[in-house]
Amino acid sequence: MPEDQQETVHKFFHDPHLPPGDKPLCIARLLDLVSTPLTKQDIAFLSNLRPFFEHAAETSTDLLNPPDDFHHWLAVPLTTPRKEGVAKVGNNTINARATALSRLYTALRQRGLVRYNPVHDLPRRKPEQSDAKLPSTGELQVLLEELGRKKEPHALALFLLIYRLGFTAQAVFDFRWDDVDFKANTVRRGEIVSRLPADVCGVLLRLRTPDPLLVDPTVRLRRGGEAPNRQGHVFPGLHEVDEVREFLWQATRLGRGTSGGAVVPSRLRLAGLRDAELEGDLTEQARQFGYRDVVAFHKARESARTRLTRLDSEEGR
Template identity: 35%
Template structure:
């Protein structure tokens, strides 16, 4: 009898050789944690270019990073894609390769280290602490899962991709610690309290980690954004608060060592902190 995992890997390899993007997305949508239209839009330019040039994306050439610059940047109307679009395409491709590594299809990520343009940062001022507290109070009264998610974003500077991938096995409640992709974070008391109702629903600290299940049931990042938008509407918050603004507000309101905010690179943490400070000063000057 063929191992189902081996059969899945074989089908993925075949799909890559025929550049069947739809089949690949269908088989890996759970691992990629993104809406299908977004996956399709981000990966299509790369797959179309590879098919035209008959490039094997499972075993790309040594100059793969140079080659990627064209499909990452091209747009149908001519000209060059915006920096954040380029970075989104790259992030999706890198995540795709990471999923293939986890499944044993590949041994390393050929996209890793590809040079990218710096991100474009919004200059919209950050929400006030009072507005964030109104948002959290509304979420706590209506949706304990969303409340826990927003608490992790605000208290621990979580990214949406981290939330969607977080499993109970990454949490150590006895130590109040959480293992993230690059660091181990000490959970603040508010974060720990927000997670406890979800932990109880999942079977408690003895059973939930063993099941390997995800902490949050959100389908994708857009699902979180939609619930957050509805909660902002209910709390009469205008403009609405997005996940990115909430995370930057975390750096403003809870200064801590980089690992506490999920940063393993001190320079990256300092850049993010400077940006949050700039947006705070922008609001004060208005």
């Protein structure tokens, strides 16, 4: 980052006349962390940052030079409700705030404005379990057909990796071309090797084949294209794990030709467990869906099969 832009970022952090609630937007624009106009995800990101800037103003804390007890200091902005009538901040909101602040410090570190990310090792809370219903098998088929018709191989590949092979959001983010063996028709996740279903293999081959007309929608042009050190990844435009969820939401939200609306990675993976027709013994089935522990796989599959769907399936009507 040029020195004049670094000075401007410093000014926004330290300007006493700039309201704390306005600082996240000014700084995020300089760091190319938000787009113009702001998306729904940008607004949520900025909202999650505001408690830290407000608490910094109240305590005269310099966020560019966080104190030694920064994790202790963070307890207040992480857990303080921002809406009247809300007595407690849930774990998911606390985690979202921590992730937003970590994303900000990552950008600051990449531009030489801080030496390290002080939130990198901040423990996260246990996510709150949602009783939300799973998408029905019929709805997911509509989504697959719609993604195929729109010729969006990146969205289709991400969808299929989660639904057909049980990829987690972290596994999608970490997925490299070195992990795919097209000759053996296998895919590797750490020590686990799974067979590539024909539809997954087909869409990955399409992504692997150079096509000047194919634009990767995961690449954030406002951030300068591919993220640093992401060459060789199947989804090089994803800058952090949380963007897997965002990209899937964008690809499957209402208005994309679907009847049920957007899905998230965790519930899509459970729906995949519910719908999977796996071959071989239980150990082989578990590895096919990314599990090392056969017992954990069996429990997860049985749990997924008992979950209600958010739309009535054709068979259940």
